Amino acid sequence: MGHWTLDDIPWDKFEPHKLDPELLKLVKAACMVEYHSSAYGQYLCAVFSEEPGVCEDALAWSEEEVQHGQALRRYAEMADPNFNFDNTFSRFVEGHPIDTNAQQSIRGSLCGEMVSRCAVEVGTSSYYSALRDSIEEPVLREICSNIAADEFRHYKLFYGYAKKFQKIEGLSRWARFKILIGRFFETGDDELSYAYYCGSGDTEPYARKKANTACMGRTLPLYTFEIVRRGIGMSLKSAGIKPQGLLGKSITWVGWIALRIYARHLQRAAGIT
Ligand SMILES: [Fe+2]
Numbered sequence: 001m002g003h004w005t006l007d008d009i010p011w012d013k014f015e016p017h018k019l020d021p022e023l024l025k026l027v028k029a030a031c032m033v034e035y036h037s038s039a040y041g042q043y044l045c046a047v048f049s050e051e052p053g054v055c056e057d058a059l060a061w062s063e064e065e066v067q068h069g070q071a072l073r074r075y076a077e078m079a080d081p082n083f084n085f086d087n088t089f090s091r092f093v094e095g096h097p098i099d100t101n102a103q104q105s106i107r108g109s110l111c112g113e114m115v116s117r118c119a120v121e122v123g124t125s126s127y128y129s130a131l132r133d134s135i136e137e138p139v140l141r142e143i144c145s146n147i148a149a150d151e152f153r154h155y156k157l158f159y160g161y162a163k164k165f166q167k168i169e170g171l172s173r174w175a176r177f178k179i180l181i182g183r184f185f186e187t188g189d190d191e192l193s194y195a196y197y198c199g200s201g202d203t204e205p206y207a208r209k210k211a212n213t214a215c216m217g218r219t220l221p222l223y224t225f226e227i228v229r230r231g232i233g234m235s236l237k238s239a240g241i242k243p244q245g246l247l248g249k250s251i252t253w254v255g256w257i258a259l260r261i262y263a264r265h266l267q268r269a270a271g272i273t
């Protein structure tokens with residue numbers, strides 16, 4: 001089912017001196033969020049229980065996400081033998097549970113749920129593209145490259161469903177756009193930050209703002225204009241807005257400038273020079 005396996009990764013080409021320890025923290029955080037996707041697969045099955053085919057696709061999708069977690073876990077354990085995945089992951093899940101028994105989408109509609117899934121895949125495809133382009137260590141670069149390709153395919157899968165359910169439910173562009181924006185603010189909110197906190201082995205009590213600043217202050221500066229332009233374009237498409245239109249281009253430029261300002265602000269706040 002997957003397009004690659006852990007056996008395709010050239011683990012013996014690992015060059016530890018080329019690995020930035022700060023990037024390894026991002027890898028550990030991503031590893032836990034990916035593992036957690038199996039719970040999202042169950043959630044999607046429950047929400048789309050009356051829609052033929054969606055559950056099968058959601059389970060196949062979550063299997064690929066878990067494989068992302070497995071590859072990143074193996075890498076993190078190779079790079080840092082003191083990394084205890086099981087302890088770290090159970091700490092993460094305890095602090096960030098997912099309601100797998102939900103019967104209705106928390107986005108209010110089936111189309112809204114799929115638009116929200118598109119936003120997540122835009123986020124992950126951009127994240128791994130940015131990591132892939134910034135990493136010197138060859139094994140990690142290969143892993144991120146494989147994962148990024150999967151995330152683009154996941155976006156296409158959910159985009160297809162978003163279009164299908166939009167035709168049935170008639171959700172307006174504005175409603176879809178609001179879901180997108182809301183989902184992006186959530187992304188900056190907690191799950192990744194909490195995973196970053198757990199993965200970094202911080203023993204102080206969790207401080208959301210501190211973890212978010214440290215995590216995003218290291219992530220956002222890696223995003224190039226091309227990555228942001230493509231990510232915003234994919235997001236707008238899922239809301240029914242043409243990326244090449246005047247509105248789409250304006251949103252792209254505003255988004256890019258806002259991201260650069262915010263990234264710089266976070267870097268300063270986190271003490272990153
Ligand atoms: Fe993933």
Ligand SMILES: [Fe+2]
Nearest residue numbers: 121124151154
């Ligand atoms: Fe994905």
